[in-house]
Amino acid sequence: xxxxxxxxxxxxxxxxxxxxxxxxxxxxxxxxxxxxxxxxxxxxxxxxxxxxxxxxxxxxxxxxxxxxxxxxxxxxxxxxxxxxxxxxxxxxxxxxxxxxxxxxxxxxxxxxxxxxxxxxxxxxxxxxxxxxxxxxxxxxxxxxxxxxxxxxxxxxxxxxxxxxxxxxxxxxxxxxxxxxxxxxxxxxxxxxxxxxxxxxxxxxxxxxxxxxxxxxxxxxxxxxxxxxxxxxxxxxxx
Amino acid sequence: xxxxxxxxxxxxxxxxxxxxxxxxxxxxxxxxxxxxxxxxxxxxxxxxxxxxxxxxxxxxxxxxxxxxxxxxxxxxxxxxxxxxxxxxxxxxxxxxxxxxxxxxxxxxxxxxxxxxxxxxxxxxxxxxxxxxxxxxxxxxxxxxxxxxxxxxxxxxxxxxxxxxxxxxxxxxxxxxxxxxxxxxxxxxxxxxxxxxxxxxxxxxxxxxxxxxxxxxxxxxxxxxxxxxxxxxxxxxxx
Numbered sequence: 001x002x003x004x005x006x007x008x009x010x011x012x013x014x015x016x017x018x019x020x021x022x023x024x025x026x027x028x029x030x031x032x033x034x035x036x037x038x039x040x041x042x043x044x045x046x047x048x049x050x051x052x053x054x055x056x057x058x059x060x061x062x063x064x065x066x067x068x069x070x071x072x073x074x075x076x077x078x079x080x081x082x083x084x085x086x087x088x089x090x091x092x093x094x095x096x097x098x099x100x101x102x103x104x105x106x107x108x109x110x111x112x113x114x115x116x117x118x119x120x121x122x123x124x125x126x127x128x129x130x131x132x133x134x135x136x137x138x139x140x141x142x143x144x145x146x147x148x149x150x151x152x153x154x155x156x157x158x159x160x161x162x163x164x165x166x167x168x169x170x171x172x173x174x175x176x177x178x179x180x181x182x183x184x185x186x187x188x189x190x191x192x193x194x195x196x197x198x199x200x201x202x203x204x205x206x207x208x209x210x211x212x213x214x215x216x217x218x219x220x221x222x223x224x225x226x227x228x229x230x231x232x233x234x235x236x237x238x
Numbered sequence: 239x240x241x242x243x244x245x246x247x248x249x250x251x252x253x254x255x256x257x258x259x260x261x262x263x264x265x266x267x268x269x270x271x272x273x274x275x276x277x278x279x280x281x282x283x284x285x286x287x288x289x290x291x292x293x294x295x296x297x298x299x300x301x302x303x304x305x306x307x308x309x310x311x312x313x314x315x316x317x318x319x320x321x322x323x324x325x326x327x328x329x330x331x332x333x334x335x336x337x338x339x340x341x342x343x344x345x346x347x348x349x350x351x352x353x354x355x356x357x358x359x360x361x362x363x364x365x366x367x368x369x370x371x372x373x374x375x376x377x378x379x380x381x382x383x384x385x386x387x388x389x390x391x392x393x394x395x396x397x398x399x400x401x402x403x404x405x406x407x408x409x410x411x412x413x414x415x416x417x418x419x420x421x422x423x424x425x426x427x428x429x430x431x432x433x434x435x436x437x438x439x440x441x442x443x444x445x446x447x448x449x450x451x452x453x454x455x456x457x458x459x460x461x462x463x464x465x466x467x468x469x470x471x472x473x474x475x476x
Contacts, residue, residue, distance in 0.1 A: 064323075068306075068309060068323065071306055071309055071310050072309050072310055072313045073313075075310045075311075085302075085306065088326075092330060096334070168424075172420055172421060172424060175413065175417070175420050175424075176417040176420055179413070179414040179417075182410055182413050182414055182420075183410060186406075186410060186413075186424075186427060189424060189427065189428075190427075190428075190431065193428065
């Protein structure tokens with residue numbers, strides 16, 4: 001049913017996968033820029049990250065268009081259909097990772113000039129390392145159709161959640177120690193939440209990879225998702 | 239090209255639109271439950287909101303499946319194709335609204351027992367009213383294919399952003415006044431950010447409605463999106 005002016009179906013699918021991988025690369029770079037911008041108070045780098053957000057939106061629209069045209073024209077079934085739908089889903093999660101990264105980058109620009117305590121960055125730096133590694137792993141798993149690796153990413157998300165709890169507690173403690181830290185640390189609270197959610201979207205991508213390759217769904221409940229109570233002994237610092 | 243066991247195309251599109259509208263109703267109810275749960279410290283109500291999040295996921299998967307099957311089978315063009323893609327987009331934004339609402343509901347459950355100052359709720363209550371009205375308006379605009387109303391929602395999002403700025407400032411001030419407020423207010427900071435983002439997704443839906451009906455894209459830059467500096471005179475309270 002396909003017209004001879006169109007690429008063969010296999011090549012179309014391959015091209016779609018390549019574009020998703022390319023988009024993943026943009027998201028990775030954006031995250032690195034945003035975090036470097038935050039930790040080094042580098043406004044230009046943070047602004048570069050902000051600009052990448054628009055690029056992600058554009059790439060997603062392109063992928064969405066191609067995937068839908070391919071589905072309409074080729075009426076693929078089974079694994080081929082799953083590849084098309086997976087491209088849509090991964091692109092959507094990458095845009096959401098971009099949204100969260102954009103928020104971090106905006107904050108990096110905003111906090112220049114706020115009272116700064118580099119102590120407050122320590123936990124965030126560990127979160128950043130885990131989030132970046134997870135994102136890299138899941139994009140590799142997508143590119144190589146590697147279910148084992150995708151599953152590993154899915155299970156490791158709990159590490160990022162545990163780290164977030166400890167970062168939140170530290171930040172609240174800094175706030176209690178000295179009210180001049182409150183504004184600065186409030187921005188960092190949002191940054192740590194953003195990194196945790198980037199981990200969630202990475203986990204979504206891992207689920208999509210497993211489903212795309214094997215047709216299998218991961219269980220709906222993840223080893224996670226509750227809000228840390230954040231209880232700190234407020235009187236300790238008084 | 240359609241099989242006689244299938245519904246006529248028009249009816250299929252109509253059914254798809256109805257399911258999106260139904261999903262919108264679930265999102266609205268979920269938001270109301272989460273906010274009521276938060277403001278009245280009603281754990282059961284908040285838990286009900288949490289449960290609705292799973293329902294939204296299920297509804298989205300169903301809509302996604304139907305929209306893609308419809309596109310593959312009917313190969314619609316022009317406004318019909320836009321209706322199918324709009325269903326995918328709106329469902330995706332509703333799931334994201336559900337994610338944000340879920341975070342509020344989880345926090346409502348968590349903060350039971352934290353130090354409480356109902357003063358801290360005042361601004362959030364105004365944000366809630368605006369967010370709920372916007373969501374209702376955009377769902378009506380979707381159901382009635384009403385471009386004028388959708389555009390109004392798009393422009394009014396700036397109100398929610400302005401409200402958020404003022405809520406953030408108030409919450410930081412409460413934190414500075416008394417460190418025992420810090421944990422409680424930190425949760426509320428996240429709630430206000432969630433409401434603001436719910437407004438963003440509502441705005442996305444407004445854009446989708448305009449595009450679906452008229453084929454026209456709203457400008458990429460909205461009248462918004464920057465991070466409030468949150469600067470408070472920290473020494474005022476010392």
